[in-house]
Amino acid sequence: MNSSDNHLSLGNLCRTIKEISNNKVFASQTEIFCTIFNIDDISDSTVNNYCIGYRSIGSDYKDIYYNFKKKMQNDDFILIDITLNIISILDGNIYTNDNNIETLKLINSNSNFQKLINSLYNIAKNDNSIKNDFTINLKKLIDNNDYYHSFSKLLFFIILEKKQPIYIDNLVKNAIESILSKTNVSLIDLENFLNTEFMDGINYFYSIKKMAKDNNPYANFELAMMEYKGEISGKPRYNKCYEYLEKTANSNHPRANFMIASLIYNKKIGNLEQEDLKKAWYHLNIAIEAGSIAAINTMGLAYLKGYVPNQKANINKAIELFTKASEHNYAYAYNNLGKIYENKNDYKKAFEYYINSALLEESWACNKIGNYYRLGIGCEKDLKKAFEYYIKASNSPFNTMDKWCKYNLAKYFYLNGSYEANIEKDINKAISLFESISSYIMEACIELIYIYSDLYLKENNELYKINIDKYASLCSKFPNYNDQIKKDIENKLKQIKKDNINTNIILKEN
Numbered sequence: 488m489n490s491s492d493n494h495l496s497l498g499n500l501c502r503t504i505k506e507i508s509n510n511k512v513f514a515s516q517t518e519i520f521c522t523i524f525n526i527d528d529i530s531d532s533t534v535n536n537y538c539i540g541y542r543s544i545g546s547d548y549k550d551i552y553y554n555f556k557k558k559m560q561n562d563d564f565i566l567i568d569i570t571l572n573i574i575s576i577l578d579g580n581i582y583t584n585d586n587n588i589e590t591l592k593l594i595n596s597n598s599n600f601q602k603l604i605n606s607l608y609n610i611a612k613n614d615n616s617i618k619n620d621f622t623i624n625l626k627k628l629i630d631n632n633d634y635y636h637s638f639s640k641l642l643f644f645i646i647l648e649k650k651q652p653i654y655i656d657n658l659v660k661n662a663i664e665s666i667l668s669k670t671n672v673s674l675i676d677l678e679n680f681l682n683t684e685f686m687d688g689i690n691y692f693y694s695i696k697k698m699a700k701d702n703n704p705y706a707n708f709e710l711a712m713m714e715y716k717g718e719i720s721g722k723p724r725y726n727k728c729y730e731y732l733e734k735t736a737n738s739n740h741p742r743a744n745f746m747i748a749s750l751i752y753n754k755k756i757g758n759l760e761q762e763d764l765k766k767a768w769y770h771l772n773i774a775i776e777a778g779s780i781a782a783i784n785t786m787g788l789a790y791l792k793g794y795v796p797n798q799k800a801n802i803n804k805a806i807e808l809f810t811k812a813s814e815h816n817y818a819y820a821y822n823n824l825g826k827i828y829e830n831k832n833d834y835k836k837a838f839e840y841y842i843n844s845a846l847l848e849e850s851w852a853c854n855k856i857g858n859y860y861r862l863g864i865g866c867e868k869d870l871k872k873a874f875e876y877y878i879k880a881s882n883s884p885f886n887t888m889d890k891w892c893k894y895n896l897a898k899y900f901y902l903n904g905s906y907e908a909n910i911e912k913d914i915n916k917a918i919s920l921f922e923s924i925s926s927y928i929m930e931a932c933i934e935l936i937y938i939y940s941d942l943y944l945k946e947n948n949e950l951y952k953i954n955i956d957k958y959a960s961l962c963s964k965f966p967n968y969n970d971q972i973k974k975d976i977e978n979k980l981k982q983i984k985k986d987n988i989n990t991n992i993i994l995k996e997n
Contacts, residue, residue, distance in 0.1 A: 495607065495614045497544060497645055503606050507599055510579035522572045523642070524548050544646055552646045559639070566639050567591065573638075574600050594635045604629060604637045605882075611641070616649065699731065704738040707731045711746065725755040736770060741777035744770040748785060752794055764796045784812040784820045791823070802827065813840075818849035825855070838865030845876060853880035854892040861899060870907040874900055890927045893920045898934065914938070925961060932962035933972070937979055955980070 500523075501516040508514035521529060559565045564587045571590055575582050577599040584590045594600060608629060611622050621644065628637040698706035710719075711731035717723040729750055735743035748767040750756040757763035771789070774782035787808030793800035806827060812820035825840035838859050844852030853876045859865050861873035877900075880892035897920035899905065904912030918938060921931040935958040943951035959976065962968060 493610075493613050493615075494649070495611045495617060495641070495645060496649055499610055500607065500641075500645055503603060503610070504573065504576060507602050507606065508577045508579065509599070514576050519573070519576060522576060523569060523646075524551055525569055549647060552643060556643055556647070564591075566642065567594070567635065570594055570600075570635055570638055573603075577603065591635055595632050597634075600634055600638075604634045604641070607641050608637075617644070699734070702734065704735045704740050704743070707735040708740060708743050711735065711743065715746075725750060729756050736773070739773055739777050741774045741779040741782065744774035744777070745779045745782040745785065748774065748782065752785065752789065752792075759794065761796060764794055767794070768796050780812050780815045780817045781819075783808055784817055784823065787812065787820070787823060791827075813843070816843075816847060818844040818847045818852065821847075822849065822852055822855075825852070834859070834865030836865075845879070848879060848883065850880045850883035850887055850892065851889040853877070853883075854889040854895065857892065857895060861895070870905055871909070874905070874908045874910060890924045893924050894928055894931055894934075897921050897931075902934075902938075925958060929962055929965035929967060929972075932958040932965075933976065936962065936976060940979055 497520075498516075501519045504519050505514040505516070517529065521527065555565050567587055567590055568584055571582050571584050571594065574594060574597050578597070582590075582593065608622070608625055611617050611625060621640075625637055625640055628634075628640065695706045695709055699710055708731065711728045713719050714724045714728035714731065719727075729747065732743045732747050732750070736747055747756075748771040751759070751763050751767040757766075768789070771782050771786050775786065787805045789795050790798075790801045790808065791805035795801070806824065809820045809823045809827075813824060821840045821844035825837040825844070828834075828840065829837040838856070841852050841855045841859065845856040857873045857876035857880065859873075860869045860876065862868065874896070877892045877896045880889055881896065883889075897917040900908060900910045901913045901917040901920065904910055918935065921935050921938070925931045925935060936955055939951045939954045939958070942948065943955065962972075962976070
C-alpha cells in the first residue's frame with residue numbers, strides 16, 4: 488500500500504518528500520502533486536485518490552510525462568525545473584534556474600535531495616513489481632552522484648509504469664482484510680487513517696489527536712511513535728507513548744503489542760520486576776499471534792536474558808526462536824544467532840549468520856562482516872571485501888547506521904591507505920569520517936587528537952591547537968575515559984607542551 492515501503496508509488500513519493508522536508512506545512516501532497524505535473528491547481532480530493540490508490544493516474548497526467556520522456560531524448564534538462572522545485576519544497580527555500588549547468592550541480596549536491604533519492608531507491612528494492620535491471624541501473628546513477636537522472640528515472644516509472652497498489656481489485660482488498668483478520672482493527676479504521684495521512688496539512692496533529700480520541704488504533708499508534716521519538720514535546724516521553732500504545736494494543740495491533748514489550752525490556756517503563764515481565768510476556772504473545780516477526784525475535788531475547796516470567800535463561804529456546812524469525816529473513820535474528828556462536832568461539836558459524844544479515848544491508852552486520860574479513864575471522868582475510876562491507880554499513884540512514892563502520896574506514900583504510908584494498912591514503916577523508924562520529928565514539932576523538940598533534944608539529948598552525956583542545960575536551964566527557972587513556976594522550980602531547988598548548992582539560996582527575 489502507499490503508506491508502506493513496498494511500493495514505488497505516487498503516494499509513497501509524496502509521503503517521502505514530506506518526511507524529509509524541512510518545513511512540512513509547505514510539503515502538502517497537493518503542492519507536491521502540482522509541482523510534479525507542473526500545474527497550478529487541483530482539488531485535494533483528486534490528489535488524495537491518486538495518492539492513496541483509489542484511482543490510477545489519469546491519462547492527462549500520464550501524457551505530460553510521455554511527452555517529457557520523448558523530449559528528454561533531445562533535451563536532457565527537460566525535468567530540471569520540476570526537480571529544482573521539488574528541492575525548494577524539501578529545503579523550504581525558493582530556488583531559480585538561471586543556468587542549467589549550475590542548477591544541475593546544485594541538484595546533485597543537495598543533501599535533502601540525496602536523502603530523497605536514497606529513500607526511494609530503498610522502496611524500489613522492496614517493490615516486487617520492479618525488475619532487478621531497474622534497481623541496478625538506478626544504483627549506478629546514485630553511485631555516480633547523478634541524482635537528477637535518478638529522479639527522472641523514478642518519476643517515469645512511478646507515473647507511466649507503476650499500477651496503483653491499493654484497491655486495484657478485490658484480490659488486494661481481500662489480502663488487506665486477511666491481514667486485519669488477525670486483529671480487531673477494521674478496514675474502515677485503516678481507510679480513515681489513510682485519508683487523514685494523505686490529506687494532512689497544518690491541522691494534521693489536531694486531526695490525528697481527534698481520531699485517537701475516537702479510538703482509531705492507527706492514530707493512537709502514530710501518536711505513540713511521535714512521543715517515542717520526542718516529536719511532540721522535543722524529548723521522548725515514554726509514559727505518554729505507553730498510554731497510546733495500550734489503547735492501540737487493545738485492538739490486537741501487532742506492532743503496538745511488540746512496542747509495549749520492548750519498552751519494558753529496555754527499562755523505558757518499569758524496572759523489570761516480575762509484574763513488568765508478565766505484562767511484557769502477555770503483549771509479546773499477542774504480537775506473535777497477530778503475525779509480528781519482530782516479536783518472535785524479541786521473545787528469543789527474553790529467553791536469552793532470563794526475562795521470561797518465573798523462568799531462568801534458556802539459550803536453546805532462544806536459538807529456536809531466533810531461527811524461526813530468521814526463516815522470515817529478519818536481520819536482527821541473524822545477528823542474534825551470530826552473537827551466540829561468536830560467544831562460543833564458533834566464528835565460522837557466526838560468519839554464516841552475520842553474512843545473511845549483511846546481505847539484507849543491516850548496518851551493524853555489514854560492519855561486523857567487515858571486521859571478519861579485515862582480521863580473517865571465520866573466513867579468509869580479504870581487505871577488499873572488508874572495505875566493501877564497511878562502505879555498505881556506512882550507506883545506511885544515520886539513525887540506524889553502526890557508527891564504527893566510519894571509524895574502521897578512517898582508521899584502517901584512509902588514514903594510511905591500503906595497498907591490498909587499492910585504497911590511497913587520504914588524511915582529509917579520514918579526518919572527516921572521524922569528526923562525523925566524534926560525538927559517539929571516544930576512540931575517534933583520540934585519533935583526531937593524534938592526527939592534529941602530528942599536523943601541528945609539521946605545520947605549526949594555530950587551528951590545529953584549537954582542534955586538539957576541542958577533541959581532548961570531548962574525549963574527557965565519555966564514560967569510558969580513564970586514567971590510562973589520559974596517560975596515553977599526555978604522552979602524545981608531551982612533544983608540543985613546550986608550545987604552551989592548553990591541555991589542562993584532558994588532564995582532569997576522574
